[in-house]
Amino acid sequence: MLRFFLVLLLVVAAVQADNDVSPLEDYWRSVLPNATMPRAIHDLIYPGHRNNRVTIQECVVFYYVSSNISSQHLTPGYLQSKIFFMKDLYPGAQLKGVHLINRTIIGNFFVPRTEADAITFTSKNLPKILEHFSMTSDSKAVKLMEDTLNSCEVPPLKGEKKFCSTSLESLIDGVSSLLGTRDIQAISTIINEPQDEKMVYNVVAPIKKVSEQEKLVLCHPQPSPQAMHYCHTSSLYKVYIVPLVGNNGSMVNAIAVCHHDIKNFKPFILEALNIKSYNEPICHFLSGDQLVWFLNQ
Numbered sequence: 001m002l003r004f005f006l007v008l009l010l011v012v013a014a015v016q017a018d019n020d021v022s023p024l025e026d027y028w029r030s031v032l033p034n035a036t037m038p039r040a041i042h043d044l045i046y047p048g049h050r051n052n053r054v055t056i057q058e059c060v061v062f063y064y065v066s067s068n069i070s071s072q073h074l075t076p077g078y079l080q081s082k083i084f085f086m087k088d089l090y091p092g093a094q095l096k097g098v099h100l101i102n103r104t105i106i107g108n109f110f111v112p113r114t115e116a117d118a119i120t121f122t123s124k125n126l127p128k129i130l131e132h133f134s135m136t137s138d139s140k141a142v143k144l145m146e147d148t149l150n151s152c153e154v155p156p157l158k159g160e161k162k163f164c165s166t167s168l169e170s171l172i173d174g175v176s177s178l179l180g181t182r183d184i185q186a187i188s189t190i191i192n193e194p195q196d197e198k199m200v201y202n203v204v205a206p207i208k209k210v211s212e213q214e215k216l217v218l219c220h221p222q223p224s225p226q227a228m229h230y231c232h233t234s235s236l237y238k239v240y241i242v243p244l245v246g247n248n249g250s251m252v253n254a255i256a257v258c259h260h261d262i263k264n265f266k267p268f269i270l271e272a273l274n275i276k277s278y279n280e281p282i283c284h285f286l287s288g289d290q291l292v293w294f295l296n297q
């Protein structure tokens with residue numbers, strides 16, 4: 001089981017009572033009046049019980065497949081519990097051994113842009129960042145922060161564009177700039193009950209392809225004391241909304257990302273999955289805290 005833990009000390013931000021509307025929610029409404037706020041954003045504005053720890057539930061790192069970061073965590077068992085074949089994704093199909101999770105990272109939240117922009121999030125500035133968040137003595141946290149910054153600095157894959165955001169404002173700006181408009185929507189996987197690996201899912205109709213234009217931006221939360229996202233365009237993938245019903249009646253509205261071009265994948269990943277052909281598209285579900293952005297239609 002890949003489940004590791006780290007502690008990052010957080011700057012204590014002013015706590016907003018849950019029944020107050022956060023200025024960040026007002027901001028969302030003012031710049032994206034046509035878009036419903038997805039849970040993955042809402043939870044980073046209203047994180048419920050705040051504490052001073054950030055927990056990494058899982059390093060969901062499929063976009064790392066062509067970088068050289070943290071791949072030691074991608075064990076065969078882990079990969080097998082995440083990946084399925086596209087040919088098994090149709091209404092009426094059964095999916096087994098797929099582990100769906102709500103959050104990859106727990107405990108951090110959006111800070112206002114002015115606060116986020118006061119720190120330069122680059123690997124060059126790592127010592128200052130560590131000092132700012134009082135993280136210097138926690139070697140695991142240091143390593144993860146380093147990985148986050150490095151992955152933000154890796155050049156994009158051929159055909160992709162990417163950026164990292166350190167605030168809600170910079171996230172929306174970055175996505176709007178990649179999609180060329182503010183007339184956008186965002187969605188995330190909806191999981192209401194904890195799911196375990198033993199669940200057998202029935203795929204139910206309709207499976208909906210997200211965005212015919214194939215103009216999409218995927219964003220993955222990153223280990224960091226304040227919410228950071230790694231976002232990239234995705235001409236190489238296709239994204240689907242897949243309703244699932246578990247064998248005990250548990251319902252999940254899952255976002256599936258299918259990779260049609262797996263030539264970029266590291267060989268050990270294909271080996272772990274016993275994949276011998278590059279022609280077999282493979283898919284994985286996004287966790288509840290990852291985001292898919294697309295044009296409003």
Ligand SMILES: *[C@@H]1O[C@H](CO)[C@@H](O)[C@H](O)[C@H]1NC(C)=O
Pocket residue numbers: 067068069150151154
């Ligand atoms: C990967 O390896 C190269 C060469 O060793 C190194 O320069 C780079 O910092 C590493 N990390 C990333 C994310 O590319």
Ligand SMILES: *[C@@H]1O[C@H](CO)[C@@H](O)[C@H](O)[C@H]1NC(C)=O
Pocket residue numbers: 031032033034182183184
């Ligand atoms: C919201 O939708 C309306 C009607 O479709 C459109 O005219 C307007 O430009 C949209 N607003 C934004 C900010 O995209």
Ligand SMILES: *[C@@H]1O[C@H](CO)[C@@H](O)[C@H](O)[C@H]1NC(C)=O
Pocket residue numbers: 193194195196246248249250
């Ligand atoms: C189904 O099983 C999961 C995992 O054990 C559990 O969390 C969930 O509450 C169950 N749902 C229903 C509807 O019984």
Ligand SMILES: *[C@@H]1O[C@H](CO)[C@@H](O)[C@H](O)[C@H]1NC(C)=O
Pocket residue numbers: 039040043102191192193194195288
């Ligand atoms: C997932 O997160 C949402 C809030 O974003 C929460 O309502 C839901 O109960 C969570 N599901 C699980 C299984 O923890």
